[in-house]
């Protein structure tokens with residue numbers, strides 16, 4: 001099932017954004033008056049079936065990284081789940097200059113997409129999760145993205161999710177991320193070692209890949225771009241903070257352009273031990289809201 005690689009432009013007097021139907025992926029966003037995009041896109045964006053778009057706001061669903069259950073990684077592919085490499089259905093009637101609404105249903109998936117959190121206990125005979133996912137994008141002087149997943153079947157299921165936003169920064173080494181002081185985190189660069197954020201601000205002097213226990217608001221201070229970005233969220237127990245700290249394989253021009261220096265990812269997440277479990281009929285909304293202060 002595919003309707004190609006349609007790109008939607010949201011343009012209004014308060015801001016502009018572009019969204020791809022493939023992945024329901026916000027590619028970029030900029031409030032009016034800002035010289036640079038706030039949601040970052042690399043210099044080359046490849047749109048290809050079964051290939052994840054890098055940059056923008058990837059939807060991580062229904063597993064994070066290789067997936068996680070019962071205390072261990074699951075080695076699942078694709079990395080960060082299939083939600084990012086499926087063409088979502090745009091609600092053409094409600095689409096406007098500042099709003100896009102997408103849906104993805106388990107009924108539309110391809111063989112192999114489900115079941116997803118299989119484990120030794122569940123095995124291959126685990127019931128196939130039935131879900132309906134809504135994704136809403138509102139782009140004005142604030143960008144708000146909301147992923148709502150409903151269990152439409154007769155059996156409970158769990159899923160991981162994240163709104164994996166790439167923020168444009170002047171130089172990753174110069175920016176500071178505030179709002180996580182004192183928070184516990186798992187350091188993914190060191191086998192998910194448990195740590196505590198002792199400094200009130202996160203700085204990026206090397207590879208950073210951390211899963212914080214935090215539902216709080218962040219402020220991304222960027223003296224080079226002369227701005228502070230406020231990053232709020234709801235329905236999210238964790239904040240993932242990531243920058244590779246070196247050229248990154250999936251960025252096409254990285255070795256030439258050093259693009260890894262131009263972004264910081266701050267993700268509203270529910271993953272690993274905080275995967276969401278939905279009983280039949282239940283739903284959960286995960287939202288991130290971004291504005292320049």
Ligand SMILES: O=P(O)(O)OC[C@H]1O[C@@H](O)[C@H](O)[C@@H](O)[C@@H]1O
Nearest residue numbers: 054055058164188209240242250
């Ligand atoms: O899939 P992308 O967009 O290249 O991002 C990958 C990164 O995504 C982050 O969410 C993870 O914490 C990192 O471990 C991972 O490397």
